[in-house]
Amino acid sequence: MDYMKKFSIPMSQPDITDEEREAVASVLRTNYLSMGPYVLEFERLFQEFTGCRHAIAVNSGTAGLHLCVRSAGWKDGDWVITTPFSFVSSTNALLFERITPVFVDVDPTTGNINPELVAAAVRDLTESRELAKQWLPEKGFSTDGALKGILAVDTFGQPAAYEQINTSAKAYQLKVIEDSCEALGAMYKNRPAGRLADYGVFAFYPNKQITTGEGGIVITDCDEDAELIRALRNQGRAPGDTWLDHSFLGYNYRMDEMSAALGVAQMRRIDQLIQAREQVAAWYKEELSSIDGVECPNSEPTTTRDSWFVYVIRLKPGLDRSAISQRMTAMGVPVRPYFSPIHLQPYMREKFGYVPGKYPVAEDLGRRGLAIPFSGKMTREQVQEVASIIQQSL
Numbered sequence: 001m002d003y004m005k006k007f008s009i010p011m012s013q014p015d016i017t018d019e020e021r022e023a024v025a026s027v028l029r030t031n032y033l034s035m036g037p038y039v040l041e042f043e044r045l046f047q048e049f050t051g052c053r054h055a056i057a058v059n060s061g062t063a064g065l066h067l068c069v070r071s072a073g074w075k076d077g078d079w080v081i082t083t084p085f086s087f088v089s090s091t092n093a094l095l096f097e098r099i100t101p102v103f104v105d106v107d108p109t110t111g112n113i114n115p116e117l118v119a120a121a122v123r124d125l126t127e128s129r130e131l132a133k134q135w136l137p138e139k140g141f142s143t144d145g146a147l148k149g150i151l152a153v154d155t156f157g158q159p160a161a162y163e164q165i166n167t168s169a170k171a172y173q174l175k176v177i178e179d180s181c182e183a184l185g186a187m188y189k190n191r192p193a194g195r196l197a198d199y200g201v202f203a204f205y206p207n208k209q210i211t212t213g214e215g216g217i218v219i220t221d222c223d224e225d226a227e228l229i230r231a232l233r234n235q236g237r238a239p240g241d242t243w244l245d246h247s248f249l250g251y252n253y254r255m256d257e258m259s260a261a262l263g264v265a266q267m268r269r270i271d272q273l274i275q276a277r278e279q280v281a282a283w284y285k286e287e288l289s290s291i292d293g294v295e296c297p298n299s300e301p302t303t304t305r306d307s308w309f310v311y312v313i314r315l316k317p318g319l320d321r322s323a324i325s326q327r328m329t330a331m332g333v334p335v336r337p338y339f340s341p342i343h344l345q346p347y348m349r350e351k352f353g354y355v356p357g358k359y360p361v362a363e364d365l366g367r368r369g370l371a372i373p374f375s376g377k378m379t380r381e382q383v384q385e386v387a388s389i390i391q392q393s394l
Contacts, residue, residue, distance in 0.1 A: 061203025
């Protein structure tokens with residue numbers, strides 16, 4: 001093998017054109033590097049794309065989740081149901097406010113939080129202190145706490161089962177945050193991701209469906225929530241406050257103009273970007289479906305459009321993922337385990353006393369999941385090369 005060709009197929013790559021480059025350069029020819037017209041236009045395009053009433057641009061998806069947590073009124077000692085199978089930011093946004101994440105295991109097909117377990121957890125945590133114990137961690141939580149909400153994640157770009165989740169939430173007057181950071185453009189029963197709960201949050205890291213370099217956005221239909229989130233992202237400055245007046249304890253979570261300009265250019269061709277990812281996913285399914293030992297991702301019937309954030313295969317039980325990964329890397333194809341369950345992260349084990357075996361489905365998916373190179377810029381030949389190397393590595 002010619003090792004000079006190592007990683008000729010990148011793990012991911014943003015789709016950037018001269019239109020994006022010119023948009024960013026144009027900002028530098030103005031006096032508006034922050035809080036300018038591009039942020040407003042980016043927010044407008046998101047309102048148009050999702051059909052939401054309000055869109056509030058921020059500097060990361062994590063910031064967006066944190067602002068939603070604040071707006072929901074969840075606070076120190078509260079309990080919030082969420083998933084252990086996600087990127088850590090979904091849980092961290094709760095920990096920032098000293099909220100106890102109450103994990104519920106996931107669906108073995110989608111990796112999304114299991115709605116039947118959510119229903120059981122909501123009932124037990126609300127109605128019985130004794131039954132609540134089976135859902136709570138071993139230590140590190142407030143015994144005087146109460147269940148206040150649900151934070152669901154649209155894993156790998158496929159929306160969670162919000163019809164059932166919202167039914168459980170409404171029965172006990174709980175607020176729901178939809179972490180759609182991986183699901184821009186996805187549809188659940190013909191409804192856009194991000195519009196399926198009280199709040200929706202998107203993120204724009206370079207491996208996402210669109211990118212702003214770093215950045216995120218919160219969407220909501222609630223005027224009061226939107227006003228508070230706008231204030232909190234800008235150091236707590238509320239409408240009517242002067243430059244140095246601040247009604248709330250807030251944060252510097254604003255999106256800058258260069259990021260917004262990049263986002264505007266990307267949003268103007270969002271359909272093209274999503275379609276390109278759909279095509280690559282279709283090629284992968286065609287090439288990989290006949291390889292023994294590999295399980296391809298599938299969409300649920302409720303997912304009327306999957307936006308394909310990443311392409312994560314699952315190796316069949318008994319295969320050595322580490323050895324296979326090493327062989328693929330040696331042959332020039334980068335891969336990543338996806339995800340490492342949140343409850344087994346060192347800081348989570350130390351704080352809450354988690355041990356392996358608590359959430360067996362999430363742990364099984366964490367052991368077998370393998371993200372392979374994926375972006376809308378991949379060619380059919382590159383997909384075939386990756387598939388061939390997977391076959392050889394097995």
